[in-house]
Amino acid sequence: MMVRTRKGMTDRHQKIMDFIIRRYDEGFPPSIREIGEEADISSTSVVTYYLKQLTEMGLIERDPKFSRAVRPTHTNSKDLFRIPILGPIAAGLPIPVPDPQAAYIGDEINGVEVARSLLPEREKARELFALKVQGDSMIDAMINDGDIVILKSAIEARNGDMVAVWLPGRDETTLKYFFKEKERYRLQPANPTMQPIFIGKDEPLEIKGKVVMVIRKLETTAA
Amino acid sequence: MMVRTRKGMTDRHQKIMDFIIRRYDEGFPPSIREIGEEADISSTSVVTYYLKQLTEMGLIERDPKFSRAVRPTHTNSKDLFRIPILGPIAAGLPIPVPDPQAAYIGDEINGVEVARSLLPEREKARELFALKVQGDSMIDAMINDGDIVILKSAIEARNGDMVAVWLPGRDETTLKYFFKEKERYRLQPANPTMQPIFIGKDEPLEIKGKVVMVIRKLETTAA
DNA sequence: CTTGACACAGAACGTATGTTCGTGTATTAT
DNA sequence: ATAATACACGAACATACGTTCTGTGTCAAG
Numbered sequence: 001m002m003v004r005t006r007k008g009m010t011d012r013h014q015k016i017m018d019f020i021i022r023r024y025d026e027g028f029p030p031s032i033r034e035i036g037e038e039a040d041i042s043s044t045s046v047v048t049y050y051l052k053q054l055t056e057m058g059l060i061e062r063d064p065k066f067s068r069a070v071r072p073t074h075t076n077s078k079d080l081f082r083i084p085i086l087g088p089i090a091a092g093l094p095i096p097v098p099d100p101q102a103a104y105i106g107d108e109i110n111g112v113e114v115a116r117s118l119l120p121e122r123e124k125a126r127e128l129f130a131l132k133v134q135g136d137s138m139i140d141a142m143i144n145d146g147d148i149v150i151l152k153s154a155i156e157a158r159n160g161d162m163v164a165v166w167l168p169g170r171d172e173t174t175l176k177y178f179f180k181e182k183e184r185y186r187l188q189p190a191n192p193t194m195q196p197i198f199i200g201k202d203e204p205l206e207i208k209g210k211v212v213m214v215i216r217k218l219e220t221t222a223a
Numbered sequence: 224m225m226v227r228t229r230k231g232m233t234d235r236h237q238k239i240m241d242f243i244i245r246r247y248d249e250g251f252p253p254s255i256r257e258i259g260e261e262a263d264i265s266s267t268s269v270v271t272y273y274l275k276q277l278t279e280m281g282l283i284e285r286d287p288k289f290s291r292a293v294r295p296t297h298t299n300s301k302d303l304f305r306i307p308i309l310g311p312i313a314a315g316l317p318i319p320v321p322d323p324q325a326a327y328i329g330d331e332i333n334g335v336e337v338a339r340s341l342l343p344e345r346e347k348a349r350e351l352f353a354l355k356v357q358g359d360s361m362i363d364a365m366i367n368d369g370d371i372v373i374l375k376s377a378i379e380a381r382n383g384d385m386v387a388v389w390l391p392g393r394d395e396t397t398l399k400y401f402f403k404e405k406e407r408y409r410l411q412p413a414n415p416t417m418q419p420i421f422i423g424k425d426e427p428l429e430i431k432g433k434v435v436m437v438i439r440k441l442e443t444t445a446a
Numbered sequence: 447c448t449t450g451a452c453a454c455a456g457a458a459c460g461t462a463t464g465t466t467c468g469t470g471t472a473t474t475a476t
Numbered sequence: 477a478t479a480a481t482a483c484a485c486g487a488a489c490a491t492a493c494g495t496t497c498t499g500t501g502t503c504a505a506g
Contacts, residue, residue, distance in 0.1 A: 027295075028292050031464085033462080041485095042486080043487095044465080045464095047464095048464075049484085063251060067254075067491095080338055112338075136415075160442075212440070214437075214438070215437070218435055218436065218437070256494090264454085268454085268497090271496095290462060290463080290494070
């Protein structure tokens with residue numbers, strides 16, 4: 001005897017889902033009865049029946065500990081990371097890095113907000129920091145004065161990573177693609193018309209972070 | 224008889240406020256009794272007494288229509304714009320522009336999420352669109368293959384704006400700083416080592432948008 | 447000492463809330 | 477015809493919930 005198959009995501013599921021998302025965005029989650037009114041369901045047990053299915057589909061979460069505890073599982077309004085801007089990055093300056101002891105609380109002046117969806121998967125906000133480019137010295141990395149560079153803390157890199165590197169022997173900071181060669185490191189500019197830097201393996205080279213993203217804001221004239 | 228002055232924002236107000244914000248971020252607003260437990264207040268009427276003051280201070284909002292309807296007045300977690308990526312931008316392609324009739328509903332595949340704080344003030348989401356750079360032809364704009372360019376719809380520009388321009392006479396799209404000169408337009412590359420393009424005022428030139436932001440995501444190798 | 451406001455407390459109350467139970471119809475494959 | 481499941485319903489129930497009411501203690505100023 002074959003079981004009657006469920007219809008999956010029906011219009012009614014969708015209507016309930018939309019309502020839960022809308023109320024979630026408003027900050028006031030709905031009750032079972034309010035969901036029923038929205039979806040033209042007259043019985044609270046039918047609403048519970050649908051909420052159970054939406055839970056099983058992984059679309060909503062409920063918490064039986066308190067009332068009105070129903071929310072969408074995935075939202076895009078909470079996926080906003082605030083990444084601290086630790087300082088400038090320029091050719092002649094050492095690179096600011098995060099202090100692991102410090103807690104960077106949301107600071108309007110020295111931070112940048114980035115949607116989680118723009119960041120690599122599994123990236124944790126606490127591993128990221130930002131630096132603001134000062135001057136034209138990063139042009140070989142196709143990065144302009146004023147750009148914001150978002151990095152992941154790192155002291156090592158793999159071939160092909162773009163890294164922020166401090167070269168103490170040259171008093172120089174640079175952003176380049178990193179490659180290990182047999183006897184040396186090659187730091188390759190993003191601009192293909194420019195020459196790489198070669199660093200002998202006996203020369204000091206301090207990787208401070210891997211670049212995961214660059215943000216460039218352009219000033220537009222007022223309308 | 225002088226009125227005894229109220230103490231303003233006390234530790235207890237702050238504790239209640241922090242709890243309301245935390246539960247708001249979790250998507251499950253608290254009840255009066257839960258707030259009381261958090262703030263060591265044994266009476267629901269005292270909680271109501273404090274909530275009334277927080278409301279008067281403009282810090283929270285309540286809705287008597289339903290239970291658990293208390294939320295912070297100001298939050299920054301809703302400031303996330305989803306901007307549609309309309310297609311590619313490359314030198315030899317015409318520029319995709321928004322269809323004013325179409326409604327771009329949140330589409331996971333063809334959109335980019337941007338924090339509102341990164342966008343110019345007064346910018347409305349509906350005026351923005353994004354294009355993905357295809358190929359190396361925008362290098363003179365310091366923009367790489369794969370970068371996402373966010374634009375504001377525009378058919379005119381002011382001096383100094385970076386614009387997306389389609390030149391029908393040359394079958395060419397370009398991103399450059401725009402200047403009006405006496406007899407011609409000058410399209411100035413972002414890279415100062417490169418030469419500008421001059422377009423006579425009798426030549427067709429179609430401005431499609433002003434660049435407000437560029438996002439560059441870098442692939443990092445898996446750890 | 448008196449007065450008025452602030453801050454706090456508990457009880458009572460009516461309404462809101464979600465779960466559980468029993469019931470019914472429709473669909474599907476055997 | 478049968479059995480299993482989907483889909484739908486209303487009622488009952490215990491608990492959750494916010495407001496209102498009444499009361500008390502403290503404090504500052506006259």
